[in-house]
Amino acid sequence: MxxxxxxxxxxxxxxxxxxxxxxxxxxxxxxxxxxxxxxxxxxxxxxxxxxxxxxxxxxxxxxxxxxxxxxxxxxxxxxxxxxxxxxADPLPRPADPGTVPADEIEDVLGLRRVLESGAARAAAARTLDAASRAELWARHEAACAAGEADYRRADTLLHLTIAELAGIPSLVTLVAENRAKVNLWLDTFPLLPGNIEHSNGQHEQMVTAILAGRGDAAEAAVREHLAGSEALLRGFLS
CATH class of the missing domain: 1.10.10.10 (Winged helix-like DNA-binding domain superfamily/Winged helix DNA-binding domain)
Structure with missing residues (x-):
């Protein structure tokens, strides 16, 4: 890879x-x-x-x-x-953040929605070389193959790779900072097996749309994908 x-x-x-x-x-x-x-x-x-x-x-x-x-x-x-x-392996489990203010949740998730859907559209608009296309698909496959212990890491690296393929270096930094905050929240509650399976299917739609150069479809697939974790975050944190 x-x-x-x-x-x-x-x-x-x-x-x-x-x-x-x-x-x-x-x-x-x-x-x-x-x-x-x-x-x-x-x-x-x-x-x-x-x-x-x-x-x-x-x-x-x-x-x-x-x-x-x-x-x-x-x-x-x-x-x-x-x-x-x-x-460290294993990492310390994050403390339960308790109830997070609704406006803070919406601020972080709203920014993620704009950054990541825009990144997918921008990546789809570019002519990606063979190595980049292979890397993107490999990240998707790695997420599909990951067990529960490694899934969130594989998921994060896929999303950060999409941001990098948008060709806007500062965007990667913004996505990384945003996802670090989201991951901190996600790590306070367990992965749901059904959610993992659903997420992998959505990843395939996202990656396929980017590789096909379909910006509208890539952006829509990312927004639909993010909506799932948004619902979980609101449920666990609010």
Missing amino acids: SDAPLREVHRSVYRPVREGNALEDTVARLVQTVRLGVVAPGESLPSERELAALYAVSRDTVREAIRELAVAGYLERRRGRYGGTFV
Whole structure:
């Protein structure tokens, strides 16, 4: 499987942080990397030197951020020849957010609807090369083959790949930030087997429409797909 679209996803989370709150922003960016599944449980993060360069911060800042997240149970340090910083497996389960204000839910979900349906339309309007087309279909197949433990990661990577294929780099960053918030909410309640099967069917409609260059159909398929998780989120969070 080509890693080209995933490299764009990496750039959406491995980018310089803002000045003034370097530690807090580095912690937040690392959490986003974990929540999006860009690095899966049990896999290693880039080295401290690489992260410092990517975030444009000192190695001390990176080291402190990793230390904080290790204490919180998100990361673990391993020494030796095959050592490094690894995403915890399993990850700590998010705390129940309780009742989330309805206007906050609608704000996050409304933005997701605009970003992701627009991304699908834009991707369908482009002439995708063979590698990109194969990557998109492979992401769909990976989601279909994923078990419950890996499904949300596979689902997220498919959606982020669609955003990357839209050809608007800053869009990937916006989608990644939005989905990190949505994933935090989704992780507080269990996956429903029937929902997974239904979701995979909708994924196929989305991907098929993009590959066929049918922008209207791609946008409509994404909106229908998102409506399902919107209903679940409103039910569990409201």
